[in-house]
Amino acid sequence: MSADPYKVLGVTKEASQEAIQKAYRALAKKLHPDLNPGNKKAEEQFKEVSAAYDLVGDVEKRARFDRGEIDASGTERPTRGFYRDYAGGAEDHYASTDGFADFAGADDIFADLFGRGGRTKLRMRGQNVDYRLELDFLDAVNGAKRQVTMPDGSVLDVSIPPGTRDGQILRLRGKGMAGVNGGPPGDALVEIAVLPHPIFTRKGDDIYVELPISLREAVLGGRINVPTPDRDVAMTIPKWSNTGSVLRLKGKGVPRGGGSRGDEYVTLKVMLPAKPDAELEKFIAQWQPAVSDNPRQTMEA
Numbered sequence: 001m002s003a004d005p006y007k008v009l010g011v012t013k014e015a016s017q018e019a020i021q022k023a024y025r026a027l028a029k030k031l032h033p034d035l036n037p038g039n040k041k042a043e044e045q046f047k048e049v050s051a052a053y054d055l056v057g058d059v060e061k062r063a064r065f066d067r068g069e070i071d072a073s074g075t076e077r078p079t080r081g082f083y084r085d086y087a088g089g090a091e092d093h094y095a096s097t098d099g100f101a102d103f104a105g106a107d108d109i110f111a112d113l114f115g116r117g118g119r120t121k122l123r124m125r126g127q128n129v130d131y132r133l134e135l136d137f138l139d140a141v142n143g144a145k146r147q148v149t150m151p152d153g154s155v156l157d158v159s160i161p162p163g164t165r166d167g168q169i170l171r172l173r174g175k176g177m178a179g180v181n182g183g184p185p186g187d188a189l190v191e192i193a194v195l196p197h198p199i200f201t202r203k204g205d206d207i208y209v210e211l212p213i214s215l216r217e218a219v220l221g222g223r224i225n226v227p228t229p230d231r232d233v234a235m236t237i238p239k240w241s242n243t244g245s246v247l248r249l250k251g252k253g254v255p256r257g258g259g260s261r262g263d264e265y266v267t268l269k270v271m272l273p274a275k276p277d278a279e280l281e282k283f284i285a286q287w288q289p290a291v292s293d294n295p296r297q298t299m300e301a
Contacts, residue, residue, distance in 0.1 A: 005052035024053040054127045124180035137197035140164045141229045162255035166194035205254040205262030218270045228252040
């Protein structure tokens with residue numbers, strides 16, 4: 001008999017779906033076989049936690065479990081007040097000279113549901129299996145191939161579509177737990193956790209990057225190479241570019257369906273030389289700008 005899924009997850013029956021998901025993630029992170037190699041106890045606990053979450057983590061299944069329609073293993077409970085409770089009695093409305101003929105007749109339409117001994121042969125779909133996969137930022141943007149180890153030790157190949165988002169769930173149909181009595185297998189649900197990138201950030205389908213440029217490049221402008229998620233591209237820096245100036249690289253963002261892409265937005269950051277330059281200091285000291293300029297003018301009251 002399977003354990004109470006609420007107790008397995010360490011939550012009450014009144015817990016919200018969010019609380020149940022949070023409890024499951026904490027336990028899965030602690031017990032996952034990849035983090036406990038060779039620990040059979042942790043592996044069994046992980047399977048139990050995954051099965052419990054598959055039941056009460058699903059709103060519809062949870063409601064059926066709470067109503068007593070399915071048990072803790074997800075198996076259908078027999079319906080009360082069935083045919084044989086009344087068979088042969090005063091209220092036997094089903095009796096006939098053909099026995100079960102009123103139900104099955106010559107076509108035996110319930111043959112797949114009942115055996116000769118009255119045992120049920122319900123075909124049940126297998127349970128889904130949840131997995132969390134950490135993914136590098138660029139692999140999520142550009143797409144990749146990865147392998148994940150499922151709770152039963154099997155290894156699945158996962159194709160990461162270009163443009164995959166943080167928190168997105170990839171469904172691998174038929175890769176979950178085996179079905180009951182010939183029922184179809186469940187699915188493997190792989191939740192993607194995208195790791196941060198040292199220079200890129202993503203907003204929707206657009207990519208943002210801060211690009212350092214030299215004082216010379218800021219004043220005189222020029223062509224420079226700019227990193228994008230798939231390769232460096234050349235971009236023109238206009239003369240007299242300031243820190244905070246934003247340039248757009250059209251179509252250099254995240255891939256979308258249909259072959260289009262978002263854009264990349266490049267924010268310029270003017271940088272002085274890493275080491276003091278005596279010649280530059282001398283030049284600035286002697287320089288007399290033709291137009292007086294106060295960069296803090298907008299801050300004055």
